Amino acid sequence: MQNVYLTILGMTAVTYLLRAVPLLLLNKAELPPVVLSWLRLIPPAVLGALTAQSIFLRGTAVTFRWNNIYLLAALPCFAIALKTKSLLWTIAVGLVSVIILNQFKPALF
Amino acid sequence: MQHQTRQGLIAAVPVMLGYVPLGFAMGVLAHGAGLGIGEVLAMSVLVYAGSAQFIAVGLFQAGAGAWSIVITTFLINSRLMLMSASLVPYLRKIPAGRLAALSYEITDESYAVSLGHFAGYEPEEKYLWGLFPACHLSWIVSTVLGAWVGNLIPHPEAFGLDYALTAMFICLLVFQLKDALTYFTAIVSGALALVIYVLVPGRWNLIIATVIAATVGVALQQRKALSEVGGK
Numbered sequence A: 001m002q003n004v005y006l007t008i009l010g011m012t013a014v015t016y017l018l019r020a021v022p023l024l025l026l027n028k029a030e031l032p033p034v035v036l037s038w039l040r041l042i043p044p045a046v047l048g049a050l051t052a053q054s055i056f057l058r059g060t061a062v063t064f065r066w067n068n069i070y071l072l073a074a075l076p077c078f079a080i081a082l083k084t085k086s087l088l089w090t091i092a093v094g095l096v097s098v099i100i101l102n103q104f105k106p107a108l109f
Numbered sequence B: 001m002q003h004q005t006r007q008g009l010i011a012a013v014p015v016m017l018g019y020v021p022l023g024f025a026m027g028v029l030a031h032g033a034g035l036g037i038g039e040v041l042a043m044s045v046l047v048y049a050g051s052a053q054f055i056a057v058g059l060f061q062a063g064a065g066a067w068s069i070v071i072t073t074f075l076i077n078s079r080l081m082l083m084s085a086s087l088v089p090y091l092r093k094i095p096a097g098r099l100a101a102l103s104y105e106i107t108d109e110s111y112a113v114s115l116g117h118f119a120g121y122e123p124e125e126k127y128l129w130g131l132f133p134a135c136h137l138s139w140i141v142s143t144v145l146g147a148w149v150g151n152l153i154p155h156p157e158a159f160g161l162d163y164a165l166t167a168m169f170i171c172l173l174v175f176q177l178k179d180a181l182t183y184f185t186a187i188v189s190g191a192l193a194l195v196i197y198v199l200v201p202g203r204w205n206l207i208i209a210t211v212i213a214a215t216v217g218v219a220l221q222q223r224k225a226l227s228e229v230g231g232k
Helices: A004-026 A033-056 A069-084 A087-103 B003-032 B037-047 B050-061 B066-090 B096-103 B108-120 B125-152 B161-176 B180-199 B205-231
Strands: none
Touching (some): A004 B050, A004 B096, A033 A069, A033 B066, A033 B161, A033 B180, A069 B161, A087 B003, B003 B161, B037 B050, B050 B161, B096 B125, B161 B180, B180 B205
16 A cells, blocks of 8 residues: 655655755865865766666666667757757657657567 | 846746656656646655656556655665755855755756856856746646646657656756766766666666766876876
């Protein structure tokens, strides 16, 4: 039996602690330059990991098949993101690519 | 309205528009998993974390227990801890109470946009008070809208809706790629995330990969700086 609202409250609590604690604790501390350089590399590292997982993790398995639709659709997404730097355009191109690729699915698999 | 607040609101527009398809997709999938509009609203107001919400919906659908959903949320969102820490150098002047409130609004997107702004301008608290709530509002409205019309869309995956999150990550990643070092760090982190996913049980792969990749990146940067000093 799931209690959805209680679960949501639990998710809220852990997520808020993760957001607030580092900012509040480290705010008064002097951080050495090497730590600052490290913190500046966190965003590309986080997003590299999230993107790779999102493309190559299908279900619970890592797949490197060329006919992975998520991989094929990622190519136009990268191109449009580099060109436009627009979240909206990238999502739009991603959705359209997946719809088109799904039409060719029987031929790909 | 203050100039900086307006700047923040303007910067929020692309994020707000990006949240529409993403939030809509999440609402539709939540509806399909049996969640009601009230539950989707509560999740978007309180949790406010896109990828964790997508994954939680999948877990609710699979009948997972409360603890496993909360722990998965913690692991997925552990990256927020690193983001929060990396905002420290910019937000030192803000008093603790308001900082506690602002930190509630850290997401992949609001974070990426505010860091982009801080790279070129003096970090201003008022800018964040424009940017952050606008992003949150868009997320709430679009997820609830998705849950509301969800019953009209019986097979959301046919419309590629489950790809919205991947496309968003790709764009946010591109925002962060500025030089050879950031490309290198992102690629190393991505490869590690997959390898660690296979080797290490539990969903620790994101945080382990991030920490190792950023550390390797800094080590390379420091070594390069040292050899340049030595060469002169």
